[in-house]
Amino acid sequence: MMHYRTRRHFSAYLDSDLDEATASKVLDHLSSCISCEAAFKKISEGARLASQFEQSAPPDAAQLWAKIGQRRELEAQNRWGRNLGRQVAGIAQWAGSLAPTIRKPAMIGAFAFLLIANLVVSFKILTPTQTHLAERVSRYDLDYGLYLDAMARDGDPKEFDNLYQSEPVEYQAASAAISFELASYIRLAKDYQIFDAKLLKTSCCYSVQCKISSGAGEIVLFQQEQDHPFSFGRYQLERTLIDGHWFHVTQAGKYQVASWVTRTSKIVFVGEQLFDELPNLIRLIGTS
Amino acid sequence: MNRFTQAGLITACQNGDERGFEELFQQYHERVYRVGLRYTGNIQEAEDVTQDVFVKVFKEIIRFKGYSNFYTWLYRITVNICRDKERWQSRRYLLDKSINGGWRSGDGIEKETLEMQWQTETQKMLQNALHQLSPKLRTVIILKHIEELSLVEISQVLDCSQGTVSSRLNRGRARLRDILGKMGLDRTYLQGA
Numbered sequence: 336m337m338h339y340r341t342r343r344h345f346s347a348y349l350d351s352d353l354d355e356a357t358a359s360k361v362l363d364h365l366s367s368c369i370s371c372e373a374a375f376k377k378i379s380e381g382a383r384l385a386s387q388f389e390q391s392a393p394p395d396a397a398q399l400w401a402k403i404g405q406r407r408e409l410e411a412q413n414r415w416g417r418n419l420g421r422q423v424a425g426i427a428q429w430a431g432s433l434a435p436t437i438r439k440p441a442m443i444g445a446f447a448f449l450l451i452a453n454l455v456v457s458f459k460i461l462t463p464t465q466t467h468l469a470e471r472v473s474r475y476d477l478d479y480g481l482y483l484d485a486m487a488r489d490g491d492p493k494e495f496d497n498l499y500q501s502e503p504v505e506y507q508a509a510s511a512a513i514s515f516e517l518a519s520y521i522r523l524a525k526d527y528q529i530f531d532a533k534l535l536k537t538s539c540c541y542s543v544q545c546k547i548s549s550g551a552g553e554i555v556l557f558q559q560e561q562d563h564p565f566s567f568g569r570y571q572l573e574r575t576l577i578d579g580h581w582f583h584v585t586q587a588g589k590y591q592v593a594s595w596v597t598r599t600s601k602i603v604f605v606g607e608q609l610f611d612e613l614p615n616l617i618r619l620i621g622t623s
Numbered sequence: 624m625n626r627f628t629q630a631g632l633i634t635a636c637q638n639g640d641e642r643g644f645e646e647l648f649q650q651y652h653e654r655v656y657r658v659g660l661r662y663t664g665n666i667q668e669a670e671d672v673t674q675d676v677f678v679k680v681f682k683e684i685i686r687f688k689g690y691s692n693f694y695t696w697l698y699r700i701t702v703n704i705c706r707d708k709e710r711w712q713s714r715r716y717l718l719d720k721s722i723n724g725g726w727r728s729g730d731g732i733e734k735e736t737l738e739m740q741w742q743t744e745t746q747k748m749l750q751n752a753l754h755q756l757s758p759k760l761r762t763v764i765i766l767k768h769i770e771e772l773s774l775v776e777i778s779q780v781l782d783c784s785q786g787t788v789s790s791r792l793n794r795g796r797a798r799l800r801d802i803l804g805k806m807g808l809d810r811t812y813l814q815g816a
Contacts, residue, residue, distance in 0.1 A: 385799055
């Protein structure tokens with residue numbers, strides 16, 4: 336038996352997952368090949384060490400189940416509100432199977448029901464309770480900007496402002512960044528400076544500055560005049576080709592900002608000497 | 624006490640029976656959590672993984688046709704979610720490390736791994752070594768040595784051939800041996816071998 340074929344079977348041999356004939360071939364080869372024997376010894380020692388893994392303590396099942404319930408409830412609500420197209424298609428398909436005489440009134444009735452049901456559900460979604468907010472905060476810990484943006488667009492402004500004021504500064508920063516119309520949502524992780532962003536269309540909150548803070552310090556992303564809370568385009572992004580990739584870049588005060596669209600997200604970089612580092616960052620992301 | 628047979632449980636869930644969902648969760652949450660915990664090395668992440676997995680399972684179970692065992696399907700979802708999570712984490716970590724410098728302590732993933740409340744020093748070392756394996760090797764080691772699945776079952780979970788699983792298992796075990804050897808753990812457990 337060839338070396339590589341034998342070696343491929345080592346783990347199966349160790350775990351007694353081989354048929355008798357193959358196991359016998361492996362054994363024969365091992366007795367006559369020093370290098371394979373050494374490789375087998377290493378793998379079997381690795382297996383013996385791996386068998387020392389102990390079972391971990393089980394999680395708090397009740398708490399996990401409760402959280403899953405909340406997540407499912409939230410997703411079900413959102414799905415209801417968002418799947419209007421699918422609902423309409425479903426009704427049309429259903430109506431097609433009815434007799435022609437009742438098709439029209441049935442369709443009108445179904446669409447009326449659909450409209451009312453969606454309005455009710457949407458109203459429920461857009462009028463969040465504190466519990467609802469808390470759940471979203473917990474859910475979107477790393478997507479807090481998304482949450483804030485959704486609240487800014489859909490929620491009660493007063494409730495939103497109260498929540499906003501009571502949040503840690505890094506979360507305020509996320510919404511402040513939104514207020515500068517930098518992004519429609521910002522994936523800002525707590526204690527992290529880096530975030531993903533998309534272009535913003537709407538905004539209801541404002542701030543005179545945007546601070547992204549971490550335990551070790553803070554950064555002022557954009558300065559903004561109090562009397563121009565929504566001066567869109569103050570820092571106009573320029574499109575530029577760096578190392579074969581299109582970036583949108585701008586100088587914002589002493590900070591350089593660059594945004595880059597990857598396959599999965601739009602990433603915003605911020606740094607004082609950022610532009611020189613961009614080719615390195617591209618390579619870094621490429622390898623991660 | 625189980626109120627459902629295995630097939631009945633799946634059918635109940637597919638019919639939207641809430642008791643079925645709960646039963647399913649009770650039966651399988653520890654397995655999912657275990658994989659999540661070993662894969663991420665972090666209790667919070669493992670709980671997040673468990674939540675994500677079951678939310679997905681409840682949503683997608685209608686598509687489960689029963690061509691494979693339910694638990695292999697469940698493990699597949701778990702592994703995929705773990706990988707997605709790690710991909711996002713590692714990207715965030717690398718960016719953070721490269722750009723922010725001192726903004727964060729810079730020991731991100733490794734530090735979080737060591738924060739695990741493993742009972743003994745040996746378990747901490749094993750977990751640390753496991754975390755140093757590539758995602759593919761780590762997955763097979765977890766499924767083999769912690770979940771105790773057979774090669775056939777692992778190949779079903781990962782949707783690859785048994786040969787590939789066996790090969791990854793070889794590399795994973797050998798690499799684990801190297802890493803633990805550097806840590807000195809081999810002397811404790813391989814004496815007299």
